Amino acid sequence: MAKLLLVEDNEMNRDMLSRRLGRKGYDVIVAVDGEQGLSMCRDSQPDLMLLDMSLPVKDGWQVASEMKADTDLKAVPIIALTAHAMADDRQRALAAGCDDYDTKPVDLPRLLGKIEALLNCTE
Template identity: 65%
Template sequence: MPKILLVEDNEMNRDMLSRRLIRRGIEVVVAIDGAQGVALARTEQPDLILMDMSLPVLDGWSATRQLKADAHTQSIPVIALTAHAMAGDQQKCIEAGCDEYDTKPVDFLRLMGKIQALLGDGQ
């Protein structure tokens, strides 16, 4: 069973996404800010991280940079989840180290396609 770390400060988004992922047979670990997300990525070693970019304590861009700079977490794929859908926002997420980008509100089927592509067929 794949394990996904969901880093999301909005309770409604967290609840909706975690319930839908669990129904797909995915184990979900939740963090509510970027600092907690970095700490849980190190201890839980998830297969993939869904990273909100607008987070308290440590924003998603900084959290992703920390994860990609750490030998223990740099290989974990990160999908940026953001309401920032302006030109250049996707590039900003990729430059921070995100492997993929998806906009909010989340289109769950599109997001699942990106998750499956990053996890590969073995998950």
């Protein structure tokens, strides 16, 4: 069972997404801000991170950049989750170190496809 770290500050989004992913067979752990997300990533060694980009303490852009600069964390695939749906937001997320990008509200089948594609690349 793949372990996913969901870093999301919105309680409703966090609860809904973690429950839906759990029902699909994933072990989901959650963090509520960017700093906690980095700490949990170091401690829990997830297979993949779902990263909200608009977070308190450290935003998703900073988290992704720090992870990709850290030799212990850079191999963890990151999917940016954001309500920012402008064309350059995708490029900005990829430039920060995210491996993929998905918009909110989350379309679960589309997100599951992206999760599976990244997990299969790391096996």
